[in-house]
Amino acid sequence: MAFKYCQHVKEGGSFCNSAALRGRRYCYFHLRLRARRLAMAKAEAMKKAWRLDLPALEDMHAVQTAIMQVVDALARGAVDPQVAKQILYGLQQAGTNVRHVGSWISGSHFTVSEFDDMQAIDYPGLEAEFGLPKRIDLDAAPEDVFPPEVDDEDEAEPIPAKKPPAGVKTAGTPKVEDAAEVG
16 A cells, blocks of 8 residues: 655654654654644734744754754844753754664554554644644645734834944944034
């Protein structure tokens, strides 16, 4: 019996190779991953709190990508330093676990089979579970599916120009003491 493989490409460039669910392009795990990301984009479009969108920590490439995302968010001030510290500790644990994945399988009481009868083949309630429209395009970028709403008030307000730090002169901008001479 022929079946489709999951089309998810891991951070390292390899395909997932699990069986895709019936009528879908992804396995159960990666289908949920994409739906979760879309649900977060939907929340952001509705001006709800922003959250980090870390990759599935399935290999060391993903762990490294997640670390970089947390560090970038911390540098931009988009995440609380204490929260970032806890996330980075969790990523450290994930990195340790991923490096020793062989011990999980050898120490378990079950056998892993590629053609297991218990493997998921359908996910009828996926969209409802995540509050998404039926048959949403899970391949689309979350920001494209749920673009942020723009209020009329937001468009009317001019964006204030950022002032350079005290004592810093930028090209074409007179210093405070020069402003008196210009006017």
